[in-house]
Amino acid sequence: MKSKTILFIVVVICFLDLFIQLPIVTPFALELGASEFMAGIVVAMYSLFNMVGNMAGGFLSDKYGRKNTLLVGMFLQIFFVLIYTMTPSIPILLVVRALHxxxxxILTPAAFSLVGDVSRKSAIGKSMALTGAAIGTAAILGPATGGIISSTMSYEMVYYILSVTYVVGTLLVFFAIKESTTDDSRGHHSQTAFKELLLRPSLNVAYISSFTLMVAQGTLAFGLPIKTDLLGLESSATGMMLSVFGITAIVVFLTPINRIYTNYKSEALVALGILVLSISMITIQIVPSALGIFVVMVIYGLGFALTFPSMNKIIAESSEMHERGKANGIFYSYFSLGSVAGSTLAGYFTTAFGLPFFGIGFVTLLMLGLMLFVRAKWV
Structure with a gap:
């Protein structure tokens, strides 16, 4: 099996746990007695501690290498995922979400730094598109699988299957992934401080877009199961709706359309993508039917496809090998923070106004304005 194919599978596995949980975490928390606002906190807890893991994974991947960091993360996932099956209450569920x-x-910055390391400068855009396709695959398989298994069997069975998946991932990394860093790059890992990377203007465009994308994604994780429930649909329908945006994104990633990542500036594609995501958020609040939600998910998928590879390309082009892990760690910390903000704000908007998607749509438009301001200052 070619190394690119194995790397593709590893990226799918790294993101599978995020997407497979989208249709089940909110109902799982509600079943354990959580209020809607507390369910939003449960969803957010994963992403809050994901930020800590991102920073640790970025540092470790620069110091000890991408492969070793992936192995540590995969091994921990096997056991932490299993704890869900023994969770009897909301306080314990919050602890489990933190560990998970x-x-x-830990996994994400190591995986994307590996992709950046092995990609030619002229092909970074297409490499990130293929990586985006891997995430799109996880977005297709994950929600639909989680929704179907939880509906026909149980929430616990989802986590048993996920744990076995990480056993497979650990074996793939151990036997088939080659280390991409060098002794020299690892020896210079401390040459660039986190503060310098935090303040680097070119990287800040990527950081803000990462945060904004996941504000929208966190809102979907929290709000879409509630929206479909109000329409009288099963949780499996939520999974299928979430999978639609992944299918749309993959069409962009794997067809000649992906030339846009080479032919157009990454900053312009990110700005357009965030605008499309904002329109999707506002629209999904007012659509009255399942068909309408499916249409909006196609539009959302286009926004995701424009944004994700482009912001990852900015990170790869604006960092050197010895600092790329830390840059990706910061980047994915913003990614996680956006998910925390999205699900938490969506929970608040639902409790206070009953309008989670409408409120978040305006939040993402504000973030677009901030990103354009930073971009203008950079130039």
Whole structure:
């Protein structure tokens, strides 16, 4: 099996736990007695500790290498995911979400730094598109699988299957992934401080777009199961709706359309993508039917496809090998923070106004304005 194919599978596995939980975490928390606002906190807890894991994973991947960091993260995932099956109450569920978020967070900066390391400068855009396709695959398989298994069997069975998946991932990394860093790059890992990377203007465009994308994604994780329930649909319908945006994104990633990542500036594609995501958020609040939600998910998928590879390309082009892990760690910390903000704000908007998607749509438009301001200052 070619190394690119194995790397593709590893990225799918790294993101599978995020997407497979989307249709089940909110109902799982509600079943254990949580209020709607507390259910939003449960969803957010994963991402809150994912930030800590992102920073740790970025540092470790620069110091000890991408492969070793992936192995540590995969191994922890096997056990932390299993704890869900023994969770009897909301306080324990919050602890489990924290542990799981941390171990999952270790994986992402190591995986994307590996992709950046092995990609040619001229092909970074297409490499990130293929990586985006891997995430799109996880977005298709995850929600539908989680929704179907939880509806026909149980929430616990989802986590048993996920744990076995990480056993497979650990074996793939151990036997088939080659280390991409060098002794020299690892020796210079401390040359660039986190503060310098936090303040680097070119990277800040990527950080803000990462945060904004996941504000929208966190809102979907919290709000879409509630929206479908109000329409009288099963949780499996939520999974299928979430999978639609992944299918749409993959069409962009794997067809000649992906030339946009080479032909157009990444900052312009990110700005357009966030605008499309904002329109999707506002629209999904007012659509009155399941068909309408499916249409909006196609539009959302286009916004995701424009944004995700482009912001990852900015990170790869604006960092060197010895600092790329830390840059990706910060980047995915913003990613996680956006998910926390999205699900928490959506919970608040639902409790206070009954309008989670409408409120978040305006939040993402404000973030777009901030990103354009930073971009203008950079130039």
């Amino acid at each position: 978020g941390f171990s999952s967070g």
